[in-house]
Amino acid sequence: MAEPMVQYRSCNICEAMCGLIVTHDGSDVLSIRPDPDDPLSRGHICPKAVALQDFRTDPDRVTKPLLKRGTDFEEISWDEAYDHAAERIRAVQATHGQDAVAVYLGNPNAHKFGNMLNLPTLIKAIGTGNRFSSATADQIPHHVASIHMLGHPMLMPIPDIDRTDFLLIIGGNPVISNGSMMTAPGYGRRMDAIRARGGRVVVIDPRRTETAERAGEHHFIRPETDAWLILSMIHVILVDGPARLGHLAPLVDGLQALTDAVEPFTPEATAAATGIEAETIRRLARDFAAAPRAVCYARMGASTQSFGTLCQWAANALNIVTANFDAEGGAMFTTPALDYVGLTSRKGKARTYPERRSRVSGQPLYNGEFPVSTLAEEIETPGSGQIRALVTVAGNPVLTAPNGRRIERALTGLDFMMSLDIHVNDTTRHADLILPGTVALEEPMYDMVFHTFAVRNTVGFAPALFAPPHGNPSEWEVITRLAARLTGANHIGPAPEQVLGMLLPEGFHGDKVTLDGLRSRGRPMDLGPLVANLSDRLETPDGRLNLAPGAFLDDLPRLLALADHRDTSRPFALIGRRQVRSHNSWTQNSPRLVKGRNRCTVEVNPEDAARLGLSDGADVVVTSATGSVTLPVEITPAMAPGVVSIPQGWGQKNGRLSAATQTATVSINDLTDDSRTDPLSGNAAFNGLPVALHPV
Numbered sequence: 001m002a003e004p005m006v007q008y009r010s011c012n013i014c015e016a017m018c019g020l021i022v023t024h025d026g027s028d029v030l031s032i033r034p035d036p037d038d039p040l041s042r043g044h045i046c047p048k049a050v051a052l053q054d055f056r057t058d059p060d061r062v063t064k065p066l067l068k069r070g071t072d073f074e075e076i077s078w079d080e081a082y083d084h085a086a087e088r089i090r091a092v093q094a095t096h097g098q099d100a101v102a103v104y105l106g107n108p109n110a111h112k113f114g115n116m117l118n119l120p121t122l123i124k125a126i127g128t129g130n131r132f133s134s135a136t137a138d139q140i141p142h143h144v145a146s147i148h149m150l151g152h153p154m155l156m157p158i159p160d161i162d163r164t165d166f167l168l169i170i171g172g173n174p175v176i177s178n179g180s181m182m183t184a185p186g187y188g189r190r191m192d193a194i195r196a197r198g199g200r201v202v203v204i205d206p207r208r209t210e211t212a213e214r215a216g217e218h219h220f221i222r223p224e225t226d227a228w229l230i231l232s233m234i235h236v237i238l239v240d241g242p243a244r245l246g247h248l249a250p251l252v253d254g255l256q257a258l259t260d261a262v263e264p265f266t267p268e269a270t271a272a273a274t275g276i277e278a279e280t281i282r283r284l285a286r287d288f289a290a291a292p293r294a295v296c297y298a299r300m301g302a303s304t305q306s307f308g309t310l311c312q313w314a315a316n317a318l319n320i321v322t323a324n325f326d327a328e329g330g331a332m333f334t335t336p337a338l339d340y341v342g343l344t345s346r347k348g349k350a351r352t353y354p355e356r357r358s359r360v361s362g363q364p365l366y367n368g369e370f371p372v373s374t375l376a377e378e379i380e381t382p383g384s385g386q387i388r389a390l391v392t393v394a395g396n397p398v399l400t401a402p403n404g405r406r407i408e409r410a411l412t413g414l415d416f417m418m419s420l421d422i423h424v425n426d427t428t429r430h431a432d433l434i435l436p437g438t439v440a441l442e443e444p445m446y447d448m449v450f451h452t453f454a455v456r457n458t459v460g461f462a463p464a465l466f467a468p469p470h471g472n473p474s475e476w477e478v479i480t481r482l483a484a485r486l487t488g489a490n491h492i493g494p495a496p497e498q499v500l501g502m503l504l505p506e507g508f509h510g511d512k513v514t515l516d517g518l519r520s521r522g523r524p525m526d527l528g529p530l531v532a533n534l535s536d537r538l539e540t541p542d543g544r545l546n547l548a549p550g551a552f553l554d555d556l557p558r559l560l561a562l563a564d565h566r567d568t569s570r571p572f573a574l575i576g577r578r579q580v581r582s583h584n585s586w587t588q589n590s591p592r593l594v595k596g597r598n599r600c601t602v603e604v605n606p607e608d609a610a611r612l613g614l615s616d617g618a619d620v621v622v623t624s625a626t627g628s629v630t631l632p633v634e635i636t637p638a639m640a641p642g643v644v645s646i647p648q649g650w651g652q653k654n655g656r657l658s659a660a661t662q663t664a665t666v667s668i669n670d671l672t673d674d675s676r677t678d679p680l681s682g683n684a685a686f687n688g689l690p691v692a693l694h695p696v
């Protein structure tokens with residue numbers, strides 16, 4: 001056996017970028033351990049990091065290009081695969097027009113810088129306006145808030161949790177997820193530190209989550225009413241006294257419009273909407289405003305709901321009017337080594353938003369992408385612009401998009417579908433052609449996206465550790481070769497590492513961060529805490545910060561008319577949950593991660609369970625307007641009365657995932673409804689879905 005070698009690299013599964021020490025012998029992993037000296041993660045990892053080796057050796061992994069013949073797949077060569085793909089894509093476009101080929105990009109792309117750098121080339125080569133991604137089942141409300149208030153979708157306020165005195169978490173469970181739009185590995189420890197220095201952490205969630213337990217203070221809220229709560233806090237603060245805008249005061253527009261807008265959101269009216277007592281709302285607002293440094297962070301629970309954009313706007317506004325925006329311990333703007341915002345600057349470019357609306361149901365398009373909620377109807381509905389072919393790259397919408405089985409049915413009617421993926425799963429099994437992807441340890445690691453969202457500026461680079469199987473190309477190369485086949489180009493662009501090498505000197509730390517430097521260092525580097533910088537970075541056409549964008553004010557009547565959609569036929573509100581040992585829909589084939597009891601259960605409050613005669617562990621049928629699933633009940637006081645929770649990512653029915661299919665699990669997205677969206681952003685409104693429960 002070869003001598004053990006060591007590589008320092010960050011994990012790319014979730015947004016936390018934990019620092020790992022990977023010991024290997026050149027062909028196999030010997031161990032994966034946390035790096036105690038990583039400047040961001042400081043020794044934190046979760047069990048998924050150790051599973052990085054499983055994804056590589058997964059016996060069900062796709063490792064050869066696969067072409068469908070009849071109902072089965074046959075291995076073909078890369079050359080045949082590229083030719084076939086280009087031929088079929090162009091054939092569909094020749095008959096039905098450029099937009100007849102759609103593209104869906106999944107979440108893992110954001111974690112692979114080669115894909116991030118090269119996917120635009122492929123999309124341009126295909127030449128379609130029909131683009132979709134998981135962003136509209138996730139965080140597009142954050143981008144829409146940033147676009148309208150600050151002028152750029154990626155100019156993203158990040159909670160400076162390592163220096164705050166008051167952290168208000170609305171609809172996030174970072175102790176499990178390790179944070180999102182807030183890269184903060186070891187969240188529990190970071191929260192403990194806030195409390196240890198005399199600060200406070202408050203969680204607002206219809207489930208008493210692992211984060212709520214550790215925070216010490218938690219309030220149940222009726223799902224989808226968070227915008228009421230936040231606007232009411234602003235109401236209380238602005239009635240008590242003038243807004244404190246701090247150093248941003250000369251740049252802020254719309255304070256009067258905001259003051260007028262929050263007027264109806266009295267604590268009493270808000271108590272009725274949210275289920276949180278008026279006195280609690282007043283106290284929360286006053287304590288937040290009085291804290292030396294405070295930050296409101298609203299995430300998935302507050303984004304993937306009918307008022308997602310209003311929530312993100314309101315959270316920003318609360319931080320702004322309490323002088324906690326672009327200020328230490330508040331919401332701050334990162335200065336990563338690779339300046340994503342700078343690279344895609346919109347300064348001086350006036351644009352209209354939304355950029356377009358979808359053909360069938362008129363949903364908004366932001367960042368060049370239509371809402372994934374519209375994917376099925378765009379495939380099913382005839383007419384000019386109808387989708388007839390689909391290219392997926394690292395995406396699994398059948399399990400991850402609302403009403404996923406409708407998408408699945410629609411996929412069977414396509415003229416052509418191809419996927420770049422590591423698995424034959426419920427989505428990719430409908431493809432005519434599957435190209436094998438590469439897994440983390442086979443790719444160089446630089447995080448192009450999540451440093452932009454990190455609570456501290458750090459940087460690191462690690463080269464690929466192992467070669468992909470069978471001499472396969474790395475994923476960026478597959479993407480660019482396919483693009484070249486489509487355009488007839490006889491060469492492909494520079495390797496991502498080369499591009500990175502050119503971009504780093506242009507970034508915020510170009511004087512000290514170069515690719516060669518990072519390579520020879522071999523370990524991540526600290527670039528310091530977040531710094532105030534927004535005054536120079538606003539990207540709005542007039543260079544000002546818009547506290548009360550018209551589009552958001554116009555949506556307030558809808559919020560004020562908010563009605564409870566639960567009724568006697570569907571008396572419960574369904575929400576989702578995340579779990580430490582699974583990541584979205586694709587890690588469930590690692591035996592080390594799926595072992596143990598079936599975690600795909602519906603959590604129900606004890607009183608509700610007693611009323612319905614449900615017993616712990618027994619199967620129950622959960623029904624929505626869209627579909628129905630049967631799964632075991634887990635009775636727990638962690639659930640608010642009237643609210644039930646099912647974890648996301650499970651429910652693979654077909655495909656070739658042996659470990660994942662050993663226990664029958666269900667997909668929450670067999671229940672979710674693609675007609676429920678946040679109309680401002682088009683984001684899927686997963687949360688608060690009305691459902692009924694019946695014992696089997």
Ligand SMILES: Nc1nc2c(c(=O)[nH]1)N[C@H]1C(S)=C(S)[C@@H](COP(=O)(O)OP(=O)(O)OC[C@H]3O[C@@H](n4cnc5c(=O)[nH]c(N)nc54)[C@H](O)[C@@H]3O)O[C@H]1N2
Nearest residue numbers: 106107134138394395396400420421437576584585586648
């Ligand atoms: N109801 C409900 N639905 C949700 C959510 C929820 O909370 N509740 N969460 C939403 C969120 S936040 C997200 S981000 C989306 C995710 O939605 P998606 O991005 O559609 O799904 P993923 O589960 O991330 O799966 C990605 C696909 O990539 C493949 N894959 C994994 N690694 C690689 C790789 O390295 N290369 C390639 N080529 N392929 C790879 C997997 O096999 C899988 O097919 O789901 C959303 N859906």
Ligand SMILES: Nc1nc2c(c(=O)[nH]1)N[C@H]1C(S)=C(S)[C@@H](COP(=O)(O)OP(=O)(O)OC[C@H]3O[C@@H](n4cnc5c(=O)[nH]c(N)nc54)[C@H](O)[C@@H]3O)O[C@H]1N2
Nearest residue numbers: 171172173177180223224299300301578579582583584687
């Ligand atoms: N272990 C693990 N980690 C992950 C992932 C994973 O699948 N597994 N996925 C990664 C991805 S892609 C993302 S985007 C992030 C997401 O990270 P988070 O934003 O932390 O997402 P969730 O854990 O889904 O937490 C959402 C919370 O909102 C609550 N909630 C639901 N509806 C409402 C509501 O109407 N109002 C309020 N206030 N709360 C509500 C839920 O109970 C839940 O606690 O996690 C990332 N990290």
Ligand code: SF4
Nearest residue numbers: 011014017018046049
């Ligand atoms: S929390 Fe787990 S999955 Fe996420 S980056 Fe850290 S080790 Fe990887």
Ligand SMILES: [Mo]
Nearest residue numbers: 107138139180
């Ligand atoms: Mo996500």
